[in-house]
Amino acid sequence: MASKTIESYRNGAEISxxxxxxxxxxxxxxxxxxxxxxxxxxxxxxxxGYNQHxxxxxFIQKKKTEHTFKKIKQVVSYATEVTAFVEKGKLxxxxxxxxKELLIWLSVVEVYMEEASKEKVTFKTGTGLSDSFDASxxxxxx
Numbered sequence: 137m138a139s140k141t142i143e144s145y146r147n148g149a150e151i152s153x154x155x156x157x158x159x160x161x162x163x164x165x166x167x168x169x170x171x172x173x174x175x176x177x178x179x180x181x182x183x184x185g186y187n188q189h190x191x192x193x194x195f196i197q198k199k200k201t202e203h204t205f206k207k208i209k210q211v212v213s214y215a216t217e218v219t220a221f222v223e224k225g226k227l228x229x230x231x232x233x234x235x236k237e238l239l240i241w242l243s244v245v246e247v248y249m250e251e252a253s254k255e256k257v258t259f260k261t262g263t264g265l266s267d268s269f270d271a272s273x274x275x276x277x278x
Contacts, residue, residue: 139217141231142185142194149187158184158195163276165193170225171249172257172274177203178214194219195232207273211236212244225249235259 138146152161158181163173165186180198187193195218202213215232222228226248233244246260249271257274260266 145187145192149185151185155181174274174276208269
């Protein structure tokens with residue numbers, strides 16, 4: 137069951153169903169936005185939606201997923217529902233994504249790449265902390 141936030145953006149959205157199609161569409165969108173294609177290594181995606189007019193995307197997956205980005209040894213947790221507003225080079229107001237720092241989980245609220253430095257991806261948490269990593273750490277099929 138999708139949240140009220142997702143329901144409010146369904147009208148006029150391009151919606152994909154099924155894991156393979158959702159992965160394909162989300163990778164295409166990330167590429168179009170100029171972001172690394174492996175930012176959302178989700179499993180068993182049931183639905184991916186993109187409301188281009190509002191710049192809003194969502195993923196619905198069967199169960200929560202944890203993924204370790206091996207090159208940077210960073211563990212990221214993806215809830216059953218992940219949402220974000222998108223624009224060129226940026227994901228903002230992200231929900232459903234957390235990263236583990238030492239022993240605590242921090243919500244990731246923004247991901248962006250500076251125009252001047254396309255080799256680095258910056259992640260900003262809800263606490264205001266941010267960290268930048270090599271974009272190559274987020275390529276597909278690490």
